[in-house]
Amino acid sequence: MNLILVEIITLSRVKSTTNCIYKYNFIFDILCQILQRAMYYSTEKRTSARSVYLIVFYISAISMTAITFYALYQSIVEYASTGKIVIGEILVKTEFPFKGFSKLITYLMIVSVVSWYCVTKLGGDKVKEVSPALRAILQIIVLAIAVVSLYEFVYNFVIWSSLITINALGGHINLDTISIAYPNPQTPWNLVFATKMSLAAFLISAHGFYIISRKDKPK
Numbered sequence: 001m002n003l004i005l006v007e008i009i010t011l012s013r014v015k016s017t018t019n020c021i022y023k024y025n026f027i028f029d030i031l032c033q034i035l036q037r038a039m040y041y042s043t044e045k046r047t048s049a050r051s052v053y054l055i056v057f058y059i060s061a062i063s064m065t066a067i068t069f070y071a072l073y074q075s076i077v078e079y080a081s082t083g084k085i086v087i088g089e090i091l092v093k094t095e096f097p098f099k100g101f102s103k104l105i106t107y108l109m110i111v112s113v114v115s116w117y118c119v120t121k122l123g124g125d126k127v128k129e130v131s132p133a134l135r136a137i138l139q140i141i142v143l144a145i146a147v148v149s150l151y152e153f154v155y156n157f158v159i160w161s162s163l164i165t166i167n168a169l170g171g172h173i174n175l176d177t178i179s180i181a182y183p184n185p186q187t188p189w190n191l192v193f194a195t196k197m198s199l200a201a202f203l204i205s206a207h208g209f210y211i212i213s214r215k216d217k218p219k
Contacts, residue, residue, distance in 0.1 A: 049121075050122065053118045053121045053122050054118070054122065056114065056118050057115055057118035057119065057122065060111040060112075060114045060115040060118065061111075061115055063107065063111045064108060064111045064112060064115060067091070067104050067107060067108045067111075068108075070090075070094075070104070071088075071090050071091050071104070074090040074094075075087075075090055078090070084186075085187060086179050086187075086188050086189070086190050087187055087188070087189045087190060087193065088105065088189060088190040088192070088193025088194065088197070089177065089179065089190040089193070090104075091103065091104040091105040091108060091190075091193055092104075092105050092176045092177070092190050092192045092193055093176065093177075103176075103192075105192060105193050105196050105197075106196065108196075108197070108200075109196045109197060109199065109200045112197075112200045112204065113200050113203050113204060116204045116207065116208075117207070120207065120208075120211055124211055127211060127212060135212060138212055139209060139212050139213065142205050142208045142209045142212060143205075143209050145201070145205040146202060146205035146206045146208075146209055149198050149199075149201035149202040149205055150202045152194070152198040152201075153195060153198040153199045153201075153202050156180075156191055156194040156195040156198055157195050159180060159191060160178060160191040160192070160195055163178045163191070164178065175192070176190075176192055177190070178190070178191045178192070179191060180194075
């Protein structure tokens with residue numbers, strides 16, 4: 001009788017242990033499935049985001065190249081016919097896609113910044129592989145570019161605003177064709193072009209300095 005009771009108890013324990021094993025296996029399988037789905041959606045999300053940045057980069061790069069070549073071509077034609085040229089004036093005068101819409105210089109400024117941002121999102125992790133010495137050199141160079149571009153932006157904007165005020169006081173409103181014959185009197189710079197592109201240069205260099213400095217911080 002005792003043997004029968006022992007056998008019954010043993011069988012019940014084995015059955016209970018087996019049920020626990022099945023239960024934990026079931027839970028483990030569910031956790032594995034959840035983890036696999038999370039990894040799948042995470043990978044899919046990263047791939048989707050990278051595709052978006054890549055497409056936007058190509059569109060911005062093509063637009064930037066097209067605008068630059070157009071400006072060079074029109075500048076060469078103007079110089080051949082008049083013998084003088086105002087740097088950037090073609091981009092300020094040309095409106096796209098129709099008259100009264102945005103100017104090419106505005107598009108160029110936007111696509112320059114957007115292209116840089118996409119580049120940092122696509123290859124920003126490569127900064128981790130750069131040696132600390134090279135990273136320090138890049139930080140100094142980018143910081144110097146940021147300082148110079150900020151100075152140029154403020155300088156050009158102040159002069160542009162001052163000349164607009166002088167023209168307005170004289171009864172003549174002129175916003176887009178204001179230029180300054182500096183540093184070379186033979187090749188004056190359009191102030192709208194100089195102001196917007198120096199702003200774009202400052203934004204790009206400041207963001208680049210931030211990216212390099214962020215990667216340099218210890219985790």
